Amino acid sequence: MDVDVMEHIFLLVLVTLLSVLQNAFFALKVEKECKTSNTKSAAFERLSCAKGNCMDTYATFLAVMWCAGIGLSQVPAAFAGVVYLWVRHQYFIGYMGQTSQSTPGFLFGKRVLLFLFLMCFVGIMNFLLAQYCGSDYKEYIQTITKAASPLLLLP
Amino acid sequence: MDVDVMEHIFLLVLVTLLSVLQNAFFALKVEKECKTSNTKSAAFERLSCAKGNCMDTYATFLAVMWCAGIGLSQVPAAFAGVVYLWVRHQYFIGYMGQTSQSTPGFLFGKRVLLFLFLMCFVGIMNFLLAQYCGSDYKEYIQTITKAASPLLLLP
Amino acid sequence: MDVDVMEHIFLLVLVTLLSVLQNAFFALKVEKECKTSNTKSAAFERLSCAKGNCMDTYATFLAVMWCAGIGLSQVPAAFAGVVYLWVRHQYFIGYMGQTSQSTPGFLFGKRVLLFLFLMCFVGIMNFLLAQYCGSDYKEYIQTITKAASPLLLLP
Numbered sequence A, B, C: 001m002d003v004d005v006m007e008h009i010f011l012l013v014l015v016t017l018l019s020v021l022q023n024a025f026f027a028l029k030v031e032k033e034c035k036t037s038n039t040k041s042a043a044f045e046r047l048s049c050a051k052g053n054c055m056d057t058y059a060t061f062l063a064v065m066w067c068a069g070i071g072l073s074q075v076p077a078a079f080a081g082v083v084y085l086w087v088r089h090q091y092f093i094g095y096m097g098q099t100s101q102s103t104p105g106f107l108f109g110k111r112v113l114l115f116l117f118l119m120c121f122v123g124i125m126n127f128l129l130a131q132y133c134g135s136d137y138k139e140y141i142q143t144i145t146k147a148a149s150p151l152l153l154l155p
Helices: A003-036 A042-056 A060-073 A074-096 A108-130 A138-153 B005-034 B040-055 B058-071 B074-095 B111-130 B138-153 C003-036 C041-056 C058-071 C074-096 C110-132 C138-153
Strands: none
Touching: A003 A060, A003 A074, A003 A138, A003 C058, A003 C110, A003 C138, A042 A060, A042 B040, A042 C041, A060 A074, A060 A108, A060 B005, A060 B058, A060 C058, A074 A108, A074 A138, A074 B005, A074 C041, A108 B005, A108 C138, A138 B040, A138 B111, B005 B040, B005 C003, B005 C041, B005 C138, B040 B058, B040 B074, B040 C041, B058 B074, B058 B111, B058 C003, B074 B111, B074 B138, B111 B138, C003 C058, C003 C074, C041 C058, C058 C074, C074 C110, C074 C138, C110 C138
8 A cells, every 4th residue: 555545544553553452451451360360250250241341342443433534534533542442441440440339331432432433424424415416515524523523522 | 535435435334334333232232131130131141142143243244344345346245234234133133032942043144244255255366367367357247246146135 | 446456455355254264164163062062061161262262352353464464564464364363273273172271371372463563553653754754664664574474483
């Protein structure tokens, strides 16, 4: 691939690398817990369950982030990806706590995934409009998306 | 990315979005079951198992669909993707039934995945032929693939 | 997509197809074990666990391999992908053994994934250098990467 392509995806690749580092961190934590404690212990069960929940949505997250980044705009998609990784970190840390009452729910990062999903959807709609109606609002949409992405940081 | 790239992948992005919606539906069903019933109940176990089976093959499905769509032809790949999502929906619904006898097997959507796999394979072979022998059958293959894809709808 | 794109990714598509074949092999093994033995048997538990571990890292592997192949160089990335599939095969075979003492650990293929991760990272760094400092070392890096990839074959 030449430089032109790389220019449009290098932030997405960076976030993907970050997420891989995080996956490795999760796997090492589970492996360490597996070695120090009994495999039937509650702590191992909880960590393993948290890792499972994270991994279940990992493919979904990657697919949505890349589609949003390629179809609409790279910077907000990568930003949302970083926010998602942060939320996932908090989620996993929550599971590492001692009391099982503090475990968060089954799902997490719903807002970030919804944002990325809407980005994809708007990108597709805009492409179809530009293709069949000749009206291209891509620049306006990209500006709105960039302005809206800091809202993800609200607690 | 410019419009040229988008033109070749927008149907794949649409099917990916659909599959993400379905994943969210599965996750919400499991979460609801988790809250209403005991986590050790048979219904929760079954739903969780069905979601696990679906998620296990999700990355495989995405990879094959995108490779088939990019390497050979977009429309049949996206069509097969929609058929796969439909089969997966039926599979999950089957697990939500009351009696455990009605649960379907471990695997599902084998035919659709095989079709996508063959599309990838033929696309690669054709590329190699075109590259090293100078004979390009891509148009014939695309016509055959389009004609063959409705066969996926056979029960 | 035209031939230019295909030229840069066809080896990655081939390795992806190989990995899909391997996934199908794993799934069929688990299904066969599920039918012949009781679902609560130790052999089924072990196979199912091995498949789960393989699937957990599958999305990570695909993401890293494609990023490395697109961002830096196709041939070493595809080669590392094949080595990873071989390691994964050995891992799964190890779990199929009779005695539970022979089961390998929780993680596998760490070296291959690290190699792919470094390839991605170096590719990104080189792109940023070329973009903002005007110095492009891509050819040197690709030569070094190709020379280093056989080291993955060391036991």
